[in-house]
Amino acid sequence: MAQLAIANSFMPQYARLEPKVRKGVEATFAKFAEHTYAGLHLEKIHNSRDPRIRTIRIDQFWRGVVLAPERGDVHCLLAVLPHDEAIAWARSRKFTVNQRLGVLEVRDQAALDEMSPALSKAAEGTAFRLFGHVFDKDLIKLGIDADLIPLVRLLTTEAHLQALERRLPEPQYIALLALAQGMNVQQAWEEVAKSLSCEERPASVDPDDLVAAMRRTPGQVAFVNGPEELRDILAHPFDTWRIFLHPVQRQIALRPSYSGPAQVTGGAGTGKTVTALHRARLLASKGDATRVLLTTYTTNLAQALEAQLALLIEDERVRERIHVRNVDAIAYGIVGRHRRPNIAGGEVLEPLWTEAAEQTPYSPTFLNREWEQVILAQGLESEADYLTCTRTGRGVPLGQGKRSTVWKAVQQVVDRLKAEEKSTFPQLANEAAELVGGPEYDHVILDEAQDIHPTQWRLLRRLVAEGPDDLFIVGDPHQRIYDSHVSLASLGINVRGRSSKLKLNYRTTQEILTWSVSLLGLSPAQGLDDSADTLDGYRSPMHGRRPTVTAYDDQEAELDGLVRQVRSWLDEGVEPATIGVAARYKYMVRKAVERLKADGVKAFQVPSKSAGVQVGTMHRMKGLEFRCIAVIGADDHSLPSSRAVTPEAEDPKAHAQDVQKERCLLFVACTRARDRLAVSYTASASPFLP
Ligand SMILES: Nc1ncnc2c1ncn2[C@@H]1O[C@H](COP(=O)(O)OP(=O)(O)OP(=O)(O)O)[C@@H](O)[C@H]1O
Numbered sequence: 001m002a003q004l005a006i007a008n009s010f011m012p013q014y015a016r017l018e019p020k021v022r023k024g025v026e027a028t029f030a031k032f033a034e035h036t037y038a039g040l041h042l043e044k045i046h047n048s049r050d051p052r053i054r055t056i057r058i059d060q061f062w063r064g065v066v067l068a069p070e071r072g073d074v075h076c077l078l079a080v081l082p083h084d085e086a087i088a089w090a091r092s093r094k095f096t097v098n099q100r101l102g103v104l105e106v107r108d109q110a111a112l113d114e115m116s117p118a119l120s121k122a123a124e125g126t127a128f129r130l131f132g133h134v135f136d137k138d139l140i141k142l143g144i145d146a147d148l149i150p151l152v153r154l155l156t157t158e159a160h161l162q163a164l165e166r167r168l169p170e171p172q173y174i175a176l177l178a179l180a181q182g183m184n185v186q187q188a189w190e191e192v193a194k195s196l197s198c199e200e201r202p203a204s205v206d207p208d209d210l211v212a213a214m215r216r217t218p219g220q221v222a223f224v225n226g227p228e229e230l231r232d233i234l235a236h237p238f239d240t241w242r243i244f245l246h247p248v249q250r251q252i253a254l255r256p257s258y259s260g261p262a263q264v265t266g267g268a269g270t271g272k273t274v275t276a277l278h279r280a281r282l283l284a285s286k287g288d289a290t291r292v293l294l295t296t297y298t299t300n301l302a303q304a305l306e307a308q309l310a311l312l313i314e315d316e317r318v319r320e321r322i323h324v325r326n327v328d329a330i331a332y333g334i335v336g337r338h339r340r341p342n343i344a345g346g347e348v349l350e351p352l353w354t355e356a357a358e359q360t361p362y363s364p365t366f367l368n369r370e371w372e373q374v375i376l377a378q379g380l381e382s383e384a385d386y387l388t389c390t391r392t393g394r395g396v397p398l399g400q401g402k403r404s405t406v407w408k409a410v411q412q413v414v415d416r417l418k419a420e421e422k423s424t425f426p427q428l429a430n431e432a433a434e435l436v437g438g439p440e441y442d443h444v445i446l447d448e449a450q451d452i453h454p455t456q457w458r459l460l461r462r463l464v465a466e467g468p469d470d471l472f473i474v475g476d477p478h479q480r481i482y483d484s485h486v487s488l489a490s491l492g493i494n495v496r497g498r499s500s501k502l503k504l505n506y507r508t509t510q511e512i513l514t515w516s517v518s519l520l521g522l523s524p525a526q527g528l529d530d531s532a533d534t535l536d537g538y539r540s541p542m543h544g545r546r547p548t549v550t551a552y553d554d555q556e557a558e559l560d561g562l563v564r565q566v567r568s569w570l571d572e573g574v575e576p577a578t579i580g581v582a583a584r585y586k587y588m589v590r591k592a593v594e595r596l597k598a599d600g601v602k603a604f605q606v607p608s609k610s611a612g613v614q615v616g617t618m619h620r621m622k623g624l625e626f627r628c629i630a631v632i633g634a635d636d637h638s639l640p641s642s643r644a645v646t647p648e649a650e651d652p653k654a655h656a657q658d659v660q661k662e663r664c665l666l667f668v669a670c671t672r673a674r675d676r677l678a679v680s681y682t683a684s685a686s687p688f689l690p
Pocket residue numbers: 238239240241244245246249266267268269270271272273274275476479505506507622623624625671
C-alpha cells in the first residue's frame with residue numbers, strides 16, 4: 001500500500017513558516033497521507049542530479065520537494081522552500097544508499113560539482129594526495145560511494161576535506177576525516193560506528209532500494225500512518241524529537257537493558273532530556289505493574305518533563321506508570337506521610353548563619369557550605385565523625401580545633417531549626433531517605449543530575465532496588481549552577497561501562513554554540529563519575545547569525561536597547577512566546593518586564609503560560625528554550641555576582657568553583673537560544689564575555 005514518509009530536514013523548515021503557509025503545506029500533504037496523491041501534480045525537474053526528485057506547488061510562493069523512489073510506493077517529504085530555492089535544492093541533491101551501512105544518504109551534488117574544478121587545480125600543484133595511502137577497496141569498505149572516489153582522490157589538504165563537510169553524507173565525511181587524521185581503516189570504521197552508533201553491516205544492500213534504506217534510517221526518515229498521524233506530527237513542528245531519534249540517542253534510549261546504573265552526559269541541547277523521555281516510555285511499556293520515577297532538580301523542570309511526556313506518550317496507561325516529580329517534592333511527599341514539613345528558606349537561614357558566624361573567624365557562607373557539602377553530604381552525625389572525616393572538595397584545611405569551632409556553630413543553626421520545627425531541602429531529603437521503607441519504583445530516571453545534592457542522591461538510591469535498569473542518570477557538568485559536587489562512586493553508584501555521551505546539538509546554531517562554549521573558560525568540568533568532562537566533538541549541524549554583544553552607557557539605555565531588539569524580532573514575525581530575556585538578578589527581570597510592558601510588548605516573568613515574551617533569571621531559564629534570547633546585564637558587577645562568589649582569600653577552591661558556576665549560568669542562559677542571541681551590558685563587560 002502507498003505510504004507517506006517525512007524526512008528530518010522537512011520539519012525545521014516547516015516549523016519556521018508563517019501559520020497561513022503551514023496550513024497550505026498541511027492541506028497539500030494531507031492528500032499524500034490519504035493516498036490520493038495519484039491525482040496530485042508532482043513536477044519533474046529539468047537537469048536534476050537525481051531523477052527521483054519532484055516538486056509540488058503549495059501556493060504561488062512556496063513549493064514542497066518530494067522524493068519518489070521508483071520502487072516501494074512511498075513518497076517522502078524532503079523540504080518546503082520558497083519557489084526558486086525549492087527548485088535549486090531539488091536540482092542539487094542526490095540520494096544514495098550507503099553500501100556499508102545500508103542507510104539512506106543525501107549529498108549536495110551540485111556543490112560538489114562546483115568545487116571539483118578548484119580541487120583539481122589545487123591538485124595539479126602537488127603530488128601529495130590526502131588519501132594517496134588508502135586503496136579504493138578500503139574506501140568502499142568504509143561506505144564511500146564509488147562515484148565520489150574520483151573527487152576524494154583530488155583532495156590534497158584536510159582543509160579541503162573540511163570544506164566538503166556539509167556537502168557529503170555524515171557517515172562518509174566521518175570516515176574520510178578519520179583517515180585524514182591518520183587512523184587506519186579499522187579505526188576509521190570504529191569512528192563511524194561510534195558517531196552513528198551503527199549496527200553491523202546488513203547482510204546485503206540493494207543500491208536502488210531507497211525505501212529499504214529509509215527503513216534502516218529512522219533518525220532521518222519517519223513513516224506516517226494516515227492523515228491523523230500526519231496532522232499530529234505537523235501540529236508539533238518543533239517537537240520532531242518525538243519521531244526522529246539520532247542513531248546514538250536511539251541506541252542509548254532504546255537499549256533493551258542496562259545491567260546497572262547508566263549515565264548519559266552531553267553539552268546543552270544535545271537531546272539528553274529527549275533520551276530520558278524515550279527511556280521512560282520504553283521502561284514504562286514493560287508491563288502493567290511497572291513503576292517509573294522521572295525526576296529532576298526544580299519544579300518548573302518537572303513541569304516541562306510532564307508536558308513533553310504528554311506529547312510523547314499517547315497511551316494513557318503507559319503514561320500513568322510514570323511518576324514525574326522534582327526531587328524536593330519527592331522528599332516533601334515522603335516526609336509528609338509522617339509530619340507536615342516546614343521549609344526554612346533564605347529569610348530564615350541567613351540571620352541564623354550570620355549569628356552563628358559571629359563567634360567564629362568564618363563567614364556565614366563558609367559555614368553554610370561546610371554544613372551542606374561536608375556534614376550533610378557525608379551524613380555526619382557526631383562531632384567525632386566530623387573531626388576525622390575527609391573534607392573532599394573544600395579548599396581550606398581545618399585542624400581539629402577549627403573543626404570543633406565550625407561544628408559548634410553549625411550545631412547552633414541545626415538546633416535553632418529543630419526548635420522552630422523547620423528543615424532545609426537537603427535535610428528533608430536526608431529524613432526522607434531514612435523514612436523510606438524500601439524501593440518504591442522499578443526504575444528511576446534522573447535529569448539535570450549535575451545539580452543533585454548527595455542527600456538527594458541517597459534518597460533516590462533508596463527508592464529503587466539495585467539491579468538492571470535501576471538508575472538512568474542524565475546530566476551535563478558544564479551546566480552545574482547550584483552547589484552540588486558529588487562523586488557517584490562515593491555514593492555506591494557505579495556507572496563504569498554504562499556511560500554514553502551525546503555530542504550533536506539539536507537546539508542551537510554552531511555560531512551560538514561556539515560563542516557560548518567560550519564563556520566556560522578553560523578549566524575542564526568535573527564529571528559525576530570523577531573523570532574530567534570535556535566538550536570535545538560538541539557541534540551543531542545548523543548555522544545562523546553570530547551572537548551580538550552591545551555595550552550601553554547606563555541601564556536605562558540598555559533597557560531601551562532591549563525593547564528595540566525585541567521589537568525587531570517581533571517585526572520579523574517571531575512569535576512573542578518564543579522570545580526569552582534572561583538576567584542575572586530578579587530586580588533586572590522586573591525592570592525588563594516593566595519596560596517592555598510600558599512599550600506595549602506583552603511580557604511575563606518565567607514561569608508563565610501566558611503568550612508573551614518570557615523574562616526570567618538565568619536560573620529560571622534552565623531547561624527552557626526560545627527562538628531568540630536577549631541576555632541583559634552581562635556586566636562585570638553581575639557576572640560573576642559578588643554575592644555568589646566566596647572570597648578567594650577565604651577558600652580558593654570554593655572561589656574557583658563559584659566563579660565556574662557563574663560561567664555555567666551564563667552558558668545555560670545563552671544556550672537556550674535556537675536562532676538568535678543578543679547579549680548586552682552597561683558600562684564594563686563581564687570578564688566572561690569573549
Ligand atoms: N533527535 C532529535 N530530533 C530533533 N530534535 C531533537 C532531537 N533530539 C533533541 N532535539 C531537540 O533539541 C532540543 C534540545 O533537546 P533536549 O532538551 O533534550 O537537550 P538537553 O541535552 O537536555 O539540553 P539542556 O542540557 O540544554 O537542557 C529540543 O528542542 C529537542 O526537541
